[in-house]
Amino acid sequence: MQDPARVFSRKRLAALALAAALLGAAALHGHAVVDDPVTDMPAATAAPKQNLTDLQNRRDAAQRRLDEIKAQISATQGRIDAANQLKAQYQQQQAAIKETIDLINQQIESMEQQIAELEVLIAQKEQEIAAKQADIDARWAGFKERMAAMQMLNDGGSIALLSNVTNMYELLTFSQTLEDIAAKDQQVLAELNAEYDELNIMKEELAAAASQLDASVAQLQQQKADLDEKVQELAASIQAQNNQISIDEATQQANEAALSEEEKEFNEATAAIQSFLAAQNSKYSTPDLYCSLNFGFPIAYYSRISNGFGSYGTNNWRKSAHGGSDLVSPCGTEIYAAADGIVSVSHRWGGGKSGNDSYGNYVMILHGKADDGNTYATLYGHMNTAPLVSEGQAVTKGQVIGYVGTTGNSTGYHLHLELRINNVRTDPTKYIPLP
Numbered sequence: 464m465q466d467p468a469r470v471f472s473r474k475r476l477a478a479l480a481l482a483a484a485l486l487g488a489a490a491l492h493g494h495a496v497v498d499d500p501v502t503d504m505p506a507a508t509a510a511p512k513q514n515l516t517d518l519q520n521r522r523d524a525a526q527r528r529l530d531e532i533k534a535q536i537s538a539t540q541g542r543i544d545a546a547n548q549l550k551a552q553y554q555q556q557q558a559a560i561k562e563t564i565d566l567i568n569q570q571i572e573s574m575e576q577q578i579a580e581l582e583v584l585i586a587q588k589e590q591e592i593a594a595k596q597a598d599i600d601a602r603w604a605g606f607k608e609r610m611a612a613m614q615m616l617n618d619g620g621s622i623a624l625l626s627n628v629t630n631m632y633e634l635l636t637f638s639q640t641l642e643d644i645a646a647k648d649q650q651v652l653a654e655l656n657a658e659y660d661e662l663n664i665m666k667e668e669l670a671a672a673a674s675q676l677d678a679s680v681a682q683l684q685q686q687k688a689d690l691d692e693k694v695q696e697l698a699a700s701i702q703a704q705n706n707q708i709s710i711d712e713a714t715q716q717a718n719e720a721a722l723s724e725e726e727k728e729f730n731e732a733t734a735a736i737q738s739f740l741a742a743q744n745s746k747y748s749t750p751d752l753y754c755s756l757n758f759g760f761p762i763a764y765y766s767r768i769s770n771g772f773g774s775y776g777t778n779n780w781r782k783s784a785h786g787g788s789d790l791v792s793p794c795g796t797e798i799y800a801a802a803d804g805i806v807s808v809s810h811r812w813g814g815g816k817s818g819n820d821s822y823g824n825y826v827m828i829l830h831g832k833a834d835d836g837n838t839y840a841t842l843y844g845h846m847n848t849a850p851l852v853s854e855g856q857a858v859t860k861g862q863v864i865g866y867v868g869t870t871g872n873s874t875g876y877h878l879h880l881e882l883r884i885n886n887v888r889t890d891p892t893k894y895i896p897l898p
Contacts, residue, residue, distance in 0.1 A: 518739060522732035528725050536718045543711045550704040557697040560690050567687045574676045574683070581673040588666040595662055599655040606648040740808070741886045744829050744840055747805045747855065752831030754839045758801040758895040759860050761843065762867070762878050765790035768897075769877060772890040786888040787842070787881035790897075794847055794876045796867040800858045801841050801895055804830040808842075809856075811849045812870045822879065823870025826850045828858060837884050841891070844879035845870050 770789040808827035822844035830839045847868025852858055869876045882891035 518732060518735050522729065522736060525725055525729035525732050529722070529729055532718055532722045532725055536715065536722065539711050539715045539718060543708055543715065546704045546708045546711065550701055550708070553697045553701045553704065557694055557701070560694050560697070564687055564690050564694070567683050567690070571680055571683050571687070574680045578673050578676045578680070581669050581676070585666060585669045585673065588662055588669060592659065592662045592666065595655065595659050599652070599659060602648075602651055602655060606652060609644060609648060737886070740827075743807045743827075744838070744886060747807045747829050748831070748838065752805065752829065754802060754804070754830035754833040756802075756833050756835075756839070756894065757860075758841075759799065760896060760898065761799050761801045761841070761880060762790055762792055763797045763799070765792040765796075765878070765897075767791050768892075769875070772888075772892070787844070787879050788891050788897075790878045790880060792867045792876060792878060794867055794869070796878075797863050798843050798846065798865045798867060798878055800828055800860055800862045800864050802828075802830045802839075802860045804828040804840075804858060806850075806852045806854055806856045806858060806864075807840065809850045809852055809854045821872040823868065823873060824849055824865065825871075825879075826852060826864050827883075828864075838886075839894075840883040840886070841895075842879075842881035842883065844881070845873045845877060 767790075768788050769791045770785050772785060772788050774785045805828065806826060807829040808825070810822065810825050812824040822842070824846035825842060825844040826846070827840055827842040830841065832838045843865060845868055846865035847870065848866060850865045852862075852864045858864060867876055867878050873879075880891050880895070882889050882894055
């Protein structure tokens with residue numbers, strides 16, 4: 464149980480608040496600033512050398528530059544992705560055309576082989592035609608000699624031959640023999656002429672086939688030339704995309720370097736604000752301010768935790784974790800002080816969504832040092848209206864300090880609850896009971 468001697472009465476808290484105010488008279492004035500709900504930076508203990516406005520402006524400027532660089536990175540990456548996609552399309556087209564060229568080369572090779580075979584056949588037919596012509600010429604020469612001899616017989620020589628005939632059979636046989644010789648010569652000549660004509664026809668057919676193949680080869684070669692030209696055009700397009708990708712990747716590297724530098728600046732500005740916050744808690748800290756760790760439920764009603772401690776929110780590109788627990792509750796729901804203490808920060812929302820304004824209207828309460836030697840404080844963010852308590856005011860456990868809202872960097876009605884131990888945010892659900 465809590466030591467009764469150490470329980471604060473309202474009068475004691477008021478006295479502590481007055482003493483803290485007197486002790487902090489020489490400290491910084493104005494509203495305190497804390498980091499936004501998705502940035503968890505270690506807090507320094509030394510008092511800041513800059514004033515609150517300068518610190519906030521510094522962080523806000525860094526935030527704006529981070530947003531600009533992030534937009535540039537996104538746009539540049541979009542160009543790189545588009546260029547890579549277009550490059551892939553060109554490469555696919557190039558590969559398809561090269562496959563077609565390979566098929567055309569195969570067809571040309573096959574046709575050229577057929578042409579070579581036809582040329583061999585044509586040469587063979589030409590040799591056969593020449594041989595047949597020689598045979599015809601020889602036969603024709605013999606035929607002419609026989610015809611001349613027969614003509615001589617008709618001119619009188621046949622009388623001498625007939626005078627030697629002794630009977631009718633010999634006469635008839637002689638006449639038939641002459642007729643048979645003439646008929647045979649005519650038949651042979653007709654066959655030779657027919658074979659000659661057939662060979663010429665075959666030669667012409669082979670020549671026509673070779674000519675057709677030559678035309679087909681020429682057509683395929685033209686197609687191949689056109690496709691080769693297209694391949695070169697695609698190669699140039701691919702190179703152009705590679706050049707653009709190289710430029711954008713260099714730009715992206717510069718953007719990433721700028722982002723790293725700006726994140727460093729943002730983190731330094733946040734750390735400076737945390738130093739100011741630590742100074743605010745030190746300003747109101749007194750040896751008599753005691754935290755019993757008997758925290759009460761800080762809200763009248765909630766339906767669920769929409770975003771727990773340590774999770775990543777919309778600013779996960781900065782790789783920063785959520786510094787509290789978001790308790791979803793209707794607008795206007797009462798918010799209570801989780802324990803007795805002194806209000807170290809009471810901030811009225813200025814309409815922004817970053818820096819100090821990221822919490823909207825909010826209150827931070829310093830509860831003092833517990834028996835474990837640690838100092839505890841709680842923060843209540845996104846109140847619907849200005850806080851009901853002011854800086855330096857003593858509050859008691861269960862006292863209404865504001866109402867649930869969605870001011871600041873918020874997308875819906877909820878209470879953003881934080882627990883800070885020695886100015887470092889900790890999971891509030893490990894200390895504050897949530898039914």
